[in-house]
Amino acid sequence: MKSRGLFARLALVLGLVFLYVPILSMMVFSFNNSRLVTVWDAAHSPTLKWYAALLSNGQILGAAWLSIRIALISASGAVVLGTLAGMALARFGAFRGRLLLAGMTAAPIVMPEVITGLSLLLLFVATEQLIGWPKGVGAVTITLAHITFCMAYVTVVVQSRLAGFDESLEEAAMDLGARPLQVFLRITLPLILPAIGSGWLLAFTLSWDDLVITQFVAGPGSSTLPMVIFSKVRFGVTPDVNALATIMVLIVATGIAIATVWMRYQQRRRERDLQLAAAANLSEPLQS
Amino acid sequence: MARLTQAAGRRLVAGVPILWLLLLFLIPFIIVFRISFSEVRLAIPPYTPLISWRHGAPSLELYGSAYSFLFTDPLYISSYLYSLKVAAVSTLCCLCIGYPMAYAIARSGAASRPVLLMLVVLPFWTSFLLRVYAWIGLLKNTGVINNALMYLGVIHHPVALLQTDFAVYIGIVYSYLPFMILPLYANLEKHDMALLEAAADLGARPLRAFLRITLPQSFAGILAGSLLVFIPAVGEYIIPTLLGRTDQLMIGRVLSDEFFENRDWPVASAVAILILLLLVMPIMLFQRLERRQLEAVK
Amino acid sequence: MSAILKMNAPTTTAAADPASAYVRIANLTKKFGDFVALDNVSLDIRRGEIFCLLGGSGSGKTTLLRTLAGFESPTAGTIHIEGADMSAIPPYERPVNMMFQSYALFPHMNVEKSEMLDIVKMGGFGARKPHQLSGGQRQRVALARALVKRPKLLLLDEPLAALDKKLREHTQFELINIQQRLGVTFIVVTHDQEEAMTLGQRLGVMNHGRIAQVGSPCDIYESPATRFVADFIGSVNMFEGRVSEAEPDGVRIECGELACALRVQRAVSCTRGATVWTAIRPEKINISRQPPAQAAGADNAVRGTVREIAYMGDLSIYLVQIESGKVMRVTLPNTTRGAERPIARQESVWLSWHGSSAVVLTE
Numbered sequence: 001m002k003s004r005g006l007f008a009r010l011a012l013v014l015g016l017v018f019l020y021v022p023i024l025s026m027m028v029f030s031f032n033n034s035r036l037v038t039v040w041d042a043a044h045s046p047t048l049k050w051y052a053a054l055l056s057n058g059q060i061l062g063a064a065w066l067s068i069r070i071a072l073i074s075a076s077g078a079v080v081l082g083t084l085a086g087m088a089l090a091r092f093g094a095f096r097g098r099l100l101l102a103g104m105t106a107a108p109i110v111m112p113e114v115i116t117g118l119s120l121l122l123l124f125v126a127t128e129q130l131i132g133w134p135k136g137v138g139a140v141t142i143t144l145a146h147i148t149f150c151m152a153y154v155t156v157v158v159q160s161r162l163a164g165f166d167e168s169l170e171e172a173a174m175d176l177g178a179r180p181l182q183v184f185l186r187i188t189l190p191l192i193l194p195a196i197g198s199g200w201l202l203a204f205t206l207s208w209d210d211l212v213i214t215q216f217v218a219g220p221g222s223s224t225l226p227m228v229i230f231s232k233v234r235f236g237v238t239p240d241v242n243a244l245a246t247i248m249v250l251i252v253a254t255g256i257a258i259a260t261v262w263m264r265y266q267q268r269r270r271e272r273d274l275q276l277a278a279a280a281n282l283s284e285p286l287q288s
Numbered sequence: 289m290a291r292l293t294q295a296a297g298r299r300l301v302a303g304v305p306i307l308w309l310l311l312l313f314l315i316p317f318i319i320v321f322r323i324s325f326s327e328v329r330l331a332i333p334p335y336t337p338l339i340s341w342r343h344g345a346p347s348l349e350l351y352g353s354a355y356s357f358l359f360t361d362p363l364y365i366s367s368y369l370y371s372l373k374v375a376a377v378s379t380l381c382c383l384c385i386g387y388p389m390a391y392a393i394a395r396s397g398a399a400s401r402p403v404l405l406m407l408v409v410l411p412f413w414t415s416f417l418l419r420v421y422a423w424i425g426l427l428k429n430t431g432v433i434n435n436a437l438m439y440l441g442v443i444h445h446p447v448a449l450l451q452t453d454f455a456v457y458i459g460i461v462y463s464y465l466p467f468m469i470l471p472l473y474a475n476l477e478k479h480d481m482a483l484l485e486a487a488a489d490l491g492a493r494p495l496r497a498f499l500r501i502t503l504p505q506s507f508a509g510i511l512a513g514s515l516l517v518f519i520p521a522v523g524e525y526i527i528p529t530l531l532g533r534t535d536q537l538m539i540g541r542v543l544s545d546e547f548f549e550n551r552d553w554p555v556a557s558a559v560a561i562l563i564l565l566l567l568v569m570p571i572m573l574f575q576r577l578e579r580r581q582l583e584a585v586k
Numbered sequence: 587m588s589a590i591l592k593m594n595a596p597t598t599t600a601a602a603d604p605a606s607a608y609v610r611i612a613n614l615t616k617k618f619g620d621f622v623a624l625d626n627v628s629l630d631i632r633r634g635e636i637f638c639l640l641g642g643s644g645s646g647k648t649t650l651l652r653t654l655a656g657f658e659s660p661t662a663g664t665i666h667i668e669g670a671d672m673s674a675i676p677p678y679e680r681p682v683n684m685m686f687q688s689y690a691l692f693p694h695m696n697v698e699k700s701e702m703l704d705i706v707k708m709g710g711f712g713a714r715k716p717h718q719l720s721g722g723q724r725q726r727v728a729l730a731r732a733l734v735k736r737p738k739l740l741l742l743d744e745p746l747a748a749l750d751k752k753l754r755e756h757t758q759f760e761l762i763n764i765q766q767r768l769g770v771t772f773i774v775v776t777h778d779q780e781e782a783m784t785l786g787q788r789l790g791v792m793n794h795g796r797i798a799q800v801g802s803p804c805d806i807y808e809s810p811a812t813r814f815v816a817d818f819i820g821s822v823n824m825f826e827g828r829v830s831e832a833e834p835d836g837v838r839i840e841c842g843e844l845a846c847a848l849r850v851q852r853a854v855s856c857t858r859g860a861t862v863w864t865a866i867r868p869e870k871i872n873i874s875r876q877p878p879a880q881a882a883g884a885d886n887a888v889r890g891t892v893r894e895i896a897y898m899g900d901l902s903i904y905l906v907q908i909e910s911g912k913v914m915r916v917t918l919p920n921t922t923r924g925a926e927r928p929i930a931r932q933e934s935v936w937l938s939w940h941g942s943s944a945v946v947l948t949e
């Protein structure tokens with residue numbers, strides 16, 4: 001028992017080292033003066049010059065701005081569609097088209113990205129021929145593609161959250177006189193709001209990060225940040241990408257730290273409430 | 289009346305996502321399927337139409353040339369097999385590294401568990417592309433690993449690490465490790481420690497108890513994690529392009545090259561169809577697992 | 587049991603005149619795919635009564651309530667409440683409220699103030715959220731919520747199932763109290779026959795989606811209509827036999843499982859030669875060392891050997907193996923403390939019963 005626990009714990013530590021060393025090395029070398037990226041120039045380091053270079057690189061900034069806009073719209077669109085799909089799957093029982101919807105929301109998650117990308121581009125080419133839309137590929141087609149593969153993830157998140165709640169909650173509201181729309185706004189929506197929130201974040205990250213599908217449906221004037229990074233690093237390492245990576249890691253880490261503190265706070269409140277309820281149980285008024 | 293509006297509301301809720309996915313997911317596939325049976329030609333678009341008009345009558349034009357091309361040119365077959373090999377080896381490595389990690393997390397204290405899980409998931413929230421890129425800096429001839437080994441005197445000339453199979457395995461394992469650990473953890477965490485104690489009580493040695501109780505019970509987790517790594521690894525594009533060999537391409541890269549470099553849309557489509565055929569079994573298996581899990585939640 | 591409550595139970599028979607039926611369920615059928623959850627159910631509920639639905643798991647009790655509330659639409663049949671057809675009325679417009687088995691309290695909302703909280707004695711808990719309440723408190727809040735809209739008909743799906751035994755017994759009487767104060771009609775689903783008999787002025791026993799019998803607790807216990815009902819409510823000794831004499835005031839039944847013939851002094855509609863089942867409740871059987879007055883070989887008396895005795899406090903259960911090999915169940919109240927020379931295991935005894943105690947069942 002002891003030795004096996006030790007082996008697993010050692011594997012855990014080594015595994016975490018494996019996960020974090022590349023990221024840390026990128027962060028360290030972002031402060032390196034040398035152009036040679038991986039050779040530490042002790043005399044002139046650390047330096048912020050790559051950060052300065054990054055912030056004056058119009059191409060990267062422009063691409064980042066485009067990526068942010070696409071990710072914002074895609075995540076929001078994916079949340080709307082994914083919530084609808086998740087509600088239908090979790091709440092409508094056996095309706096016509098259920099199997100179709102379940103299959104089509106599950107498939108994009110496991111589909112190789114090259115295939116999704118190829119098929120979407122071929123679709124846009126075909127519709128342009130048929131109805132004259134879209135006029136060439138670009139930010140619009142990228143957004144449509146991102147909404148499509150992101151909504152699948154949102155669907156899963158929303159559906160499993162709803163599965164954790166008894167459907168009788170909604171029925172009880174209806175029983176008390178709430179109409180379907182009111183039931184959705186006052187009961188269902190507040191319940192799945194956390195799932196919608198994490199679904200949105202997930203969708204934003206996936207859209208922000210996507211390269212393969214985007215490459216297929218992007219046009220000449222619409223390079224997203226991953227596309228710019230890819231074309232830079234494909235032919236060698238560049239130090240300003242290290243700086244960019246460092247900034248992105250710090251943003252994510254800050255966000256997650258805030259989320260963790262918030263969740264801890266919520267948890268502690270819940271525990272206090274439970275104690276309160278337990279105390280109430282003891283003083284249950286048995287005599288009336 | 290009210291009944292009717294309720295039914296209409298439901299139809300709207302289910303109908304909008306169905307319509308969206310039909311238009312942007314299913315129909316595109318049908319188009320890929322259909323183009324894979326065309327022939328390439330110099331035109332816009334660069335493939336033959338499905339129906340052509342000959343002497344005023346429509347005639348169906350179906351060609352199998354894209355497929356026969358795939359099976360005659362050894363390039364395709366070898367990249368097909370190579371992709372399978374890379375995906376299988378990487379999945380196995382992921383399992384060997386991920387299982388003990390998941391096990392250690394599941395057996396750690398209740399307070400440290402969420403922290404450890406977050407440490408595992410955190411890299412996933414940072415850019416996939418940048419994490420792969422980080423390995424270039426580590427693996428190349430003048431990279432951190434070679435420099436360190438030479439500094440320590442282990443080697444005297446840089447060892448070629450980048451653009452090898454090894455680099456691709458590392459990249460895939462590194463990128464997909466969380467997908468292996470999470471389902472394994474979810475499975476291992478549910479295990480009843482009382483079973484192990486009962487086994488120990490009956491005199492089973494720890495290793496035996498592990499092999500006979502824990503391992504078989506975690507089979508569903510192993511399968512889910514392995515599929516989550518294997519399926520995307522087969523079609524992986526970024527990792528082999530940045531870290532892999534230039535003399536042996538993976539199938540996802542072949543598809544992309546056929547499309548962008550050779551502008552042979554029918555062959556690219558045929559490659560896509562064949563990748564899907566290859567993955568149909570694992571994907572169906574995964575969806576069955578998934579469904580069972582969702583039902584268990586209920 | 588609760589004799590006081592039974593006193594004010596209406597004495598009219600089930601076939602009340604149509605105008606007095608507050609809820610009229612007619613030929614209601616509900617199918618889930620091929621599965622028939624409700625099979626041609628017809629039932630009248632009277633204004634202001636507590637009607638208890640009783641039945642095994644999966645017998646369709648919840649489905650019936652959900653159809654009444656409007657969550658399931660019937661495959662066939664109609665529901666009228668106060669003469670109004672409910673077919674086209676959605677749940678949020680029906681004059682019906684439901685207390686859910688799971689309570690279905692909204693986790694994100696406060697309990698909120700309302701006079702109904704006072705009625706369920708939870709006046710001070712308005713600001714709490716559901717997870718800050720104990721099980722008993724949640725049950726009260728769920729009841730208060732179901733009453734807030736002052737429904738004329740309240741459906742309660744196993745309202746007490748999640749409470750422990752003590753609290754449950756206490757709450758039963760509170761429910762009756764509230765029902766009488768507000769004058770609401772209650773339909774209560776329960777698994778627990780004792781609870782059904784305490785609460786219900788009338789009971790409906792369900793089996794496989796059908797109503798097996800409707801009647802007062804006393805009707806159902808003393809005159810079950812079918813073997814299922816006799817067996818489901820309380821325990822019973824059941825014998826298959828053949829009618830050998832049929833007279834207007836009683837029948838004689840030859841019964842291979844019993845060493846004696848059965849004479850039942852009750853009007854039974856059956857013909858000579860018909861196969862019937864005779865049910866005798868355990869508490870209606872005498873157990874003695876001496877042969878009863880009828881003597882050996884007479885009707886309604888058999889010899890047997892005591893195989894098992896279970897002391898339950900207020901009564902004792904005897905399992906007696908009769909000469910045919912069949913085991914009969916007999917209960918005897920422990921009326922005196924430390925009775926002299928009580929009957930012991932392996933003793934040979936006589937079992938006998940009065941001709942009016944047995945019930946003859948034809949289906």
Ligand SMILES: Nc1ncnc2c1ncn2[C@@H]1O[C@H](COP(=O)(O)OP(=O)(O)OP(=O)(O)O)[C@@H](O)[C@H]1O
Nearest residue numbers: 618621623641642643644645646647648649650777
């Ligand atoms: N939505 C549904 N789809 C399919 N079958 C259903 C559905 N709801 C109920 N059933 C089936 O109908 C039958 C009756 O169920 P119901 O819930 O009414 O039983 P019940 O008498 O309330 O049982 P219990 O005492 O266990 O609550 C069961 O066999 C159940 O499986």
Ligand SMILES: [Mg+2]
Nearest residue numbers: 647648649743
């Ligand atoms: Mg039920």
